[in-house]
Amino acid sequence: MDPALSTDVPTGRAVAYIFDGLTRFTPDAKVVPGLAKSWDVSPDGITYTFHLRSGVKFHDGSPFIGKNVVSTFQRVLDPKTKGGRGWPLYPIKGAEDFAAGKGQTITGLAAPNDTTVVITLKEPFAIFPKLLAMPVTSIIPDNPSPGFGQKPIGTGPWKFVEWRHDDFLKFARNPDYFDGPPKTDSLMARIIPEMSTATAEFEAGNVDILSVPDEAGKSWEADPEKKKLLSSAPALRFWYVAINVTRGPLSDVRVRQALNYAVDVNTILSAVMAGRGSVAAGVVPPTLGGAEASRKGYPHDVAKAKQLLAAAGHPNGLDVELWAATTDQSPRLSQAIQANLAEAGIRAKIVQRDASSVREAARKGASDLYVKEWWADYPDAENFLFPLLYSKNKGPGGNVSFYSNPKFDALIDQAHREQDESKRNALYTQADQLEFNDAPMVYLFFYKDVYAVQPWIHGFTVPAVFNGQRWSDVTISK
Amino acid sequence: MFAFIVRRLLLAIPTLFGVLVVVFLLLYVAPGDPVQEMVGERADPETIARLRKELHLDEPLLKQFTLYTGGVLRGDFGNSYITQRPIIRDIRERFPKTLLLAGSAMLLASVLGITIGVLSSRHPGGWFDRLGLGVAYLGISFPVYWVGLILILVFAVMLRWLPPSGYGGIKYLILPAFALGSRSIAFLARITRSAMLDVLGGDFVRTARAKGLRERAVVIRHALRNALIPIITVLGLDFGYYLTGSILTETIFSWPGLGRYVVNAITRRDLPAIQGSVLFLSVIFVLVNLLTDLAYAKADPRVAYS
Numbered sequence: 001m002d003p004a005l006s007t008d009v010p011t012g013r014a015v016a017y018i019f020d021g022l023t024r025f026t027p028d029a030k031v032v033p034g035l036a037k038s039w040d041v042s043p044d045g046i047t048y049t050f051h052l053r054s055g056v057k058f059h060d061g062s063p064f065i066g067k068n069v070v071s072t073f074q075r076v077l078d079p080k081t082k083g084g085r086g087w088p089l090y091p092i093k094g095a096e097d098f099a100a101g102k103g104q105t106i107t108g109l110a111a112p113n114d115t116t117v118v119i120t121l122k123e124p125f126a127i128f129p130k131l132l133a134m135p136v137t138s139i140i141p142d143n144p145s146p147g148f149g150q151k152p153i154g155t156g157p158w159k160f161v162e163w164r165h166d167d168f169l170k171f172a173r174n175p176d177y178f179d180g181p182p183k184t185d186s187l188m189a190r191i192i193p194e195m196s197t198a199t200a201e202f203e204a205g206n207v208d209i210l211s212v213p214d215e216a217g218k219s220w221e222a223d224p225e226k227k228k229l230l231s232s233a234p235a236l237r238f239w240y241v242a243i244n245v246t247r248g249p250l251s252d253v254r255v256r257q258a259l260n261y262a263v264d265v266n267t268i269l270s271a272v273m274a275g276r277g278s279v280a281a282g283v284v285p286p287t288l289g290g291a292e293a294s295r296k297g298y299p300h301d302v303a304k305a306k307q308l309l310a311a312a313g314h315p316n317g318l319d320v321e322l323w324a325a326t327t328d329q330s331p332r333l334s335q336a337i338q339a340n341l342a343e344a345g346i347r348a349k350i351v352q353r354d355a356s357s358v359r360e361a362a363r364k365g366a367s368d369l370y371v372k373e374w375w376a377d378y379p380d381a382e383n384f385l386f387p388l389l390y391s392k393n394k395g396p397g398g399n400v401s402f403y404s405n406p407k408f409d410a411l412i413d414q415a416h417r418e419q420d421e422s423k424r425n426a427l428y429t430q431a432d433q434l435e436f437n438d439a440p441m442v443y444l445f446f447y448k449d450v451y452a453v454q455p456w457i458h459g460f461t462v463p464a465v466f467n468g469q470r471w472s473d474v475t476i477s478k
Numbered sequence: 479m480f481a482f483i484v485r486r487l488l489l490a491i492p493t494l495f496g497v498l499v500v501v502f503l504l505l506y507v508a509p510g511d512p513v514q515e516m517v518g519e520r521a522d523p524e525t526i527a528r529l530r531k532e533l534h535l536d537e538p539l540l541k542q543f544t545l546y547t548g549g550v551l552r553g554d555f556g557n558s559y560i561t562q563r564p565i566i567r568d569i570r571e572r573f574p575k576t577l578l579l580a581g582s583a584m585l586l587a588s589v590l591g592i593t594i595g596v597l598s599s600r601h602p603g604g605w606f607d608r609l610g611l612g613v614a615y616l617g618i619s620f621p622v623y624w625v626g627l628i629l630i631l632v633f634a635v636m637l638r639w640l641p642p643s644g645y646g647g648i649k650y651l652i653l654p655a656f657a658l659g660s661r662s663i664a665f666l667a668r669i670t671r672s673a674m675l676d677v678l679g680g681d682f683v684r685t686a687r688a689k690g691l692r693e694r695a696v697v698i699r700h701a702l703r704n705a706l707i708p709i710i711t712v713l714g715l716d717f718g719y720y721l722t723g724s725i726l727t728e729t730i731f732s733w734p735g736l737g738r739y740v741v742n743a744i745t746r747r748d749l750p751a752i753q754g755s756v757l758f759l760s761v762i763f764v765l766v767n768l769l770t771d772l773a774y775a776k777a778d779p780r781v782a783y784s
Binding site for chain 1: 513533645
């Protein structure tokens with residue numbers, strides 16, 4: 001639970017309980033002040049002045065001051081940390097050089113006094129405050145001990161109590177939390193790898209809140225007693241099939257559109273995912289600014305798919321490899337997609353490997369089609385458009401479609417600099433429309449999180465972004 | 479005896495070195511990239527290259543192997559790529575839990591399995607023998623994850639007698655130990671029965687009965703003792719197997735043991751964690767085999783080691 005080393009969702013959640021960033025997300029994915037009570041942006045969008053809260057204390061009693069922000073960010077970027085998760089800080093001037101071992105300090109980062117931090121960016125980047133609410137940018141005390149991740153100390157609503165590896169995490173209420181202490185005394189996160197077991201724990205009443213597995217979704221919806229306990233919200237999670245646009249026939253936009261027409265997303269969504277999600281028309285989720293509500297996804301139209309294939313010179317269909325991991329819903333999704341594609345004459349061979357192998361192959365550009373999920377780091381259309389489709393992010397950066405369109409890139413660059421939110425959203429909409437026409441992927445759906453909540457739990461809302469729920473407002477009546 | 483133990487331990491060294499080489503090579507050729515697992519879903523090529531260099535993953539194979547083996551010889555198994563914790567500490571924390579689970583499963587299996595076997599052999603074809611046969615068939619046929627889930631459903635969800643999962647006092651131990659041991663119970667019952675039937679027909683058993691010994695003494699002190707060799711073989715093999723391979727049971731019952739640690743390490747390509755724990759488990763397997771061999775000598779004085 002060392003923020004500087006956090007890369008996965010479970011760690012990111014725990015980090016959000018213990019730590020604060022300069023900003024934070026609410027359960028409905030708004031960015032609100034965290035350790036910074038406000039911030040000013042210079043007219044050119046380059047300089048951010050953060051006004052910090054005074055009187056905030058870390059769980060060990062030491063005061064939180066501006067200097068902590070500087071040393072925390074340095075530690076995240078320091079090559080010695082071996083973190084490799086420093087990109088949210090790269091917009092800061094000098095940060096990338098520092099991460100590469102060039103330079104003793106981050107030139108664009110300074111704490112002139114205990115309650116002010118001034119950050120100078122390389123170039124305007126309007127959504128920068130959102131990146132400061134990510135787990136990796138959470139503020140830690142100076143000079144952390146070598147085992148900091150095992151005994152983390154933050155300023156957050158929950159104090160770390162115990163971590164029994166692969167079993168549970170235990171937290172106690174921080175009575176001095178600056179934003180008001182949590183309403184319950186303790187918080188426990190159970191680590192249960194087998195979903196049937198987790199479901200059993202909930203049914204036995206040992207677990208208060210459960211993220212309902214897809215497998216259980218349908219039967220719970222059908223049971224009126226259990227249905228009452230369910231609570232759901234659209235998540236910033238996007239399932240799609242990345243099409244590597246550099247490989248053979250897939251470089252033809254007609255073939256890529258044919259793939260989209262061939263796949264019956266509505267049926268897959270209800271049959272495989274128990275209806276948990278909404279059909280995607282573009283990469284920007286409907287809950288975020290920049291989404292175009294009027295656009296519909298590619299309809300299921302086999303005749304149209306065949307026609308496009310024939311026009312592209314494949315009247316007898318074509319052969320592709322469909323890569324999928326062995327985890328989550330990937331195997332079932334890939335089988336459903338394979339069956340759909342076959343109807344249109346596209347013979348997809350499923351290549352199923354463990355998640356790590358599939359990811360490596362896709363990043364190298366060795367896969368034709370790759371069924372995957374993207375889980376947003378921060379609630380902004382940019383977090384979908386930029387990593388998944390910007391040309392510089394090909395491969396490990398997230399763009400496993402190897403999509404490259406200068407017009408699209410230009411729109412994103414412009415959006416990065418645009419300070420006005422509605423203008424920025426308009427640019428996102430344009431960019432999304434552009435790539436939607438180019439079809440560098442098969443658009444599947446935006447996932448919906450479903451939680452089961454025991455009747456004695458109150459005040460819980462399903463968070464839209466994974467680290468948006470900090471359990472401060474939850475109460476128990478038992 | 480002492481010389482035998484020393485010799486066996488020395489012979490274990492090449493075996494373990496072989497394990498080290500095989501695991502290292504397998505991980506080297508296996509697809510998947512530890513650095514990409516470290517950096518997560520979004521990273522730049524520079525960061526990836528830098529981490530690869532820091533972890534010596536850009537070195538030639540032989541250099542990497544010497545670096546790692548050198549560490550192992552000094553007792554340093556390295557740190558986890560993901561958590562940066564020393565592997566040794568991770569293993570030390572988890573192995574006792576695996577040992578507890580495997581030990582309890584074995585204890586349960588020997589008590590139940592041998593008892594059922596002995597009782598079945600008393601009246602072959604009788605009602606208890608047939609019942610025992612049925613139980614054994616079930617125990618051998620049902621896969622452990624199925625048994626585990628049924629146990630959770632019945633005893634934790636429906637009856638609420640025991641907690642469904644987790645690690646804690648004896649309450650938490652019963653279901654996973656039973657699920658893990660169910661196969662051994664069945665197997666031991668069958669082996670014990672047939673070994674007992676062989677022995678019960680022997681001359682010394684008739685002599686013992688002729689001496690006027692009580693039936694209990696005949697069966698337990700004379701017959702069972704002589705039937706022990708195949709039972710010990712099964713116990714030894716199963717125990718070694720449980721210590722190294724109770725991954726399914728640990729997963730179903732959220733038992734924080736070494737099996738789950740290894741699986742997690744593999745999915746995240748945490749190379750030092752995989753290498754360290756596989757090597758450790760190999761040591762355990764070699765030791766259990768040695769103990770089994772020593773138990774033979776204890777059970778049958780004709781078995782001598784030199």
